[in-house]
Amino acid sequence: MRQAEAGAALTLVQWLSPAFPVGGYAYSHGLEWAISAGEIGNAADLRAWLEDALRFGAGRSDAVLLAHALGEGADYPALAALAEALAPSRERLTETLDQGRAFLQVINALQGREWPEMPYPVALGAAARDLGLPPAQIVAQYLHAFASNLVQGAVRFVPLGQTEGQGVLAALHPLMLEVAAEACETALDELGGAALRLDLAAMRHETMEVRIFRT
Template identity: 55%
Template structure:
């Protein structure tokens, strides 16, 4: 819980995962549209792949090959920067907490390595990771679009059953289940790279 808290210094607040572009392009304009967008990213985009990678790591697969897969699955330069930068920050914060000297990994694998150290069970660990991912994007939307705090919390609460289902599947899936088809989100992340005025890094 501490590692996935907004207080843990990964800089997650600075990343919108392309959502800023989708809002600016009027593709996400309402509470319902935000819910659909986030549900798709969780099921078909980076949410699912990150969950599978964490599950594979907690099942004993080697971290470095999984880290290479995480990098290869990043659909744009910004997505790669997002997972690498947050993974570096996560690893640095953990090293400073524990006195370790572990090398940086992409965020889902940095988290998985930390979870391995405390023998965290896969399903709840993945669910917490996905909840933090969705929560950060809801926070981005509340700051950038006309969406109140209550509406943002309704969106997040509505995603809880999906997160639980995905965590259950990803904990047992293995890397053969890695796949992505969130094309519009990927295109939005690419278009974000050339936005002239933007709040978020991605």
């Protein structure tokens, strides 16, 4: 790997790491409700839930939006509006807007940029385009960060062992690569989702009396 490419890859890892202050740890994407309702009680349940999120839910939608945001001449305001329209619940909208805002606040401060607020996958695409990395690589890393955050939430609150959690995450790697590759070939008019149980979980989380996560 050339030094410039290696440096860009490290930058992407930094942006998507838990240490980058987007507050990902505060969002469960509806997972908290699913755990409290007994729908996720072991590693197999978690893997099935995340597979649906990646293949049919926000994982796939975000991947397509990110891929288009990385493209030449990307229309960021239009992509941002589409990302907001695709949010199926108030909490999902809050999640993508809050993380996108936090991400760009840091990017703007580090790089002297003036990116306006955008939903998270569009914000990442706008910033990452100049890295010059293959789009499928960027999308796959994003999906890994998305799933990793949810795995860590499940490790703490199902609870699962750390080894079990890492096993679930590793088992999802082929699916992440598959979804990333497909997203880079998907037109915006083909964008949509069908993860209804996950969407209902996010909606039901809004009315939980005791909540640890914001979503």
